[in-house]
Amino acid sequence: MATALEAWYMDSCDEEDQRKPHRLNPNRPVSLDDLKKLGVFHWKLNADIYETDPELEQIRKDQGYSYMDIISIHKDTLPNYEEKLKMFFEEHLHLDDEIRYILDGHAYFDVRDKEDRWIRIAMSKGDLITLPAGIYHRFTLDENNYTKAMRLFVGEPVWKAYNRPADDFDVRQKYTASLQGS
């Protein structure tokens, strides 16, 4: 039985290990509907059949995700592992949507809500998530220190990240405008 995606408001993790859950006490869960209001969408798929999965094929067709590759994030497989993890955890935005499908292992995506508070999204095998262009976010492994993820993209991929502050980009202004009234 697939477990639902879990997300929660974070405590401050300034000094402490970023890989810990960093829940508030008491926990303050965030629903899939709350995430949708921020432009964050989720699908649960069967990652055991990702190479032939018709559901994944349909999503790629519907959303125009023409590009895909697979990244394995582990100290033994990812060149410049420490440096990359540090970079992924810097608060940033992209000019395009970020689309990631977890094929194995675990990871956290943190996104800012409308009031600039951090929400932590726990990703595990079978979770496909899309973060909208212009949202401030960051990424980390959890305490298992491993994930394998499919990266999807519309057209030729652009991985460039703009660290905060990046408020002058059109994409950021469009994103914040899209939150008004949501």
Ligand SMILES: CSCCC(=O)/C(O)=C/O
């Ligand atoms: C799971 S892919 C590595 C993380 C990444 O590419 C990114 O932009 C995180 O925000």
Ligand SMILES: [Fe+2]
């Ligand atoms: Fe990113």
